[in-house]
Amino acid sequence: MTARGPSSYAGLAAVAIAATASAGVLRADEATRLDIRWSPIIDLHFHARVAAASQKAPPAELAPLMDAVRKVNDALGRDLRSWGLIEGALYGCSTAADVRTAFSDFPERFTLRSPRGDSSDAGKEVELRRLALEFADALGQVEPTMTGIREDDERVVAQARATVAERLGPKEAACLKYMIEHLGPEDPKIVISVYLVADMPWPGAVTQLRPARAGGICFVAVRDVEPLQLIETILHESTHALDVVWKEDATLDHLRSKLQAAGPSVDQRDLHDVPHTLMFVHAGETVRRNIDPNHQHYGDVSGYYARLSRATQAVRGPWVDYLDGKASREEALDRIVRSLAPAGGSP
Ligand SMILES: [Zn+2]
Structure with missing residues (x-):
């Protein structure tokens, strides 16, 4: 089913990339x-x-x-x-x-x-x-x-x-x-x-x-x-x-900026896989914390986390710490980026 690994709104580029919520926009007192x-x-x-x-x-x-x-x-x-x-x-x-x-x-x-x-x-x-x-x-x-x-x-x-x-x-x-x-x-x-x-x-x-x-x-x-x-x-x-509709100050783009600024320890693959893995971790935790605490992440069940072990090891611990209130979002993102550096590299 859904590894969604290659899943992407980025598609082949762009008939229209800079999407806005021009369709389906709700009133101010409504929620997504x-x-x-x-x-x-x-x-x-x-x-x-x-x-x-x-x-x-x-x-x-x-x-x-x-x-x-x-x-x-x-x-x-x-x-x-x-x-x-x-x-x-x-x-x-x-x-x-x-x-x-x-x-x-x-x-x-x-x-x-x-x-x-x-x-x-x-x-x-x-x-x-x-x-x-x-x-x-x-x-x-x-x-x-x-x-x-x-x-x-x-x-x-x-x-x-x-x-x-x-x-x-x-x-x-x-x-x-x-x-x-x-x-x-x-x-x-x-x-x-x-x-x-x-x-x-x-x-x-x-x-x-x-x-x-x-x-x-x-x-x-x-x-x-x-x-x-x-x-x-x-x-x-x-x-x-x-x-697609969020601007640069959203977490995923903020993480992308940090990854891009990190230098050679982060490659093109990380730039895609790390934010995408964060989406997997967050969706899995959303189900666990809002619907069923025994839910197993899709990433675990499907083998996605095993296949993308570098990204998963970088993302999962810091992000769960953030969701548990043990770290700020900024600290979690910094830990994610730091963990991609080679062992013994700069802190
Ligand atoms: Zn996806």
């Missing part, structure tokens, strides 16, 4: 909240991506869509971030016709660039609008024949949605407050859109940037995901949506 959604065409989109990546032959109904998925994979790349240009525009779409309308606003051409400067595709120009509209047309071609798959997926998502409503619903405000208090400068008062889908490619969740500076859009796969793991994943992706 979640808007958990279902869309048959968004579910079909991710279903098709999973089928195209599978070793098994796709269901016959999906065959016309497989070429279109492969064309986008070839043009943009096949990982979660690569599809950000396409998926960022899916907000509000319920049908293939909606998708076509959304994609028709795309620029005719787009030059790819990597958020981390490490993509071999950086600098490649793609005919974005034509590519996206061909994909939308392929969605439209299979849409009428997908009844069986749609009904099955809708049932799976409806069950997960009921579980989320039951377990997270009464605690949602407390969880978001706990995240915003510790990670943000202030409540941005936005509605965070989270589309639940039955399946999506590994790691099973992603937040993409919406066009026109309209914030993030979260997608989370639910099939066979244990309820508290699903809730932690939704909160983790919500952190990405908050990160």
Whole structure:
């Protein structure tokens, strides 16, 4: 499911990177909240991506869509971030016709660039609008024949949605407050859109940037995901949506600045992994401290912490000390950065 390791709103760069909360802004007396959604065409989109990546032959109904998925994979790349240009525009779409309308606003051409400067595709120009509209047309071609798959997926998502409503619903405000208090400068008062889908490619969740500076859009796969793991994943992706709208004085950007100022002990990988690991730790602790003290972090259950042991060792202890009131936020961030220096290096 959701390692979300590569999960990123940064996408391929930017139709619009400097996002603001231009969509879904709430009144001054309201607090940021979640808007958990279902869309048959968004579910079909991710279903098709999973089928195209599978070793098994796709269901016959999906065959016309497989070429279109492969064309986008070839043009943009096949990982979660690569599809950000396409998926960022899916907000509000319920049908293939909606998708076509959304994609028709795309620029005719787009030059790819990597958020981390490490993509071999950086600098490649793609005919974005034509590519996206061909994909939308392929969605439209299979849409009428997908009844069986749609009904099955809708049932799976409806069950997960009921579980989320039951377990997270009464605690949602407390969880978001706990995240915003510790990670943000202030409540941005936005509605965070989270589309639940039955399946999506590994790691099973992603937040993409919406066009026109309209914030993030979260997608989370639910099939066979244990309820508290699903809730932690939704909160983790919500952190990405908050990160998009917060300014430089938020904790995550403050940490990024400290990492950048730290010199050669911090490399490009740390610049991504360390703030991202802090998101994992904080989402896990948010569930433990607001819903169930026996909750095990997704990072522990999935092996993410083991895989990213350098970042996890740097982040987890100081951040939990901060949450426990044993250190200030500033002290915790400084300890995180210091711990990345080689042993015996400067204090
Ligand atoms: Zn993430």
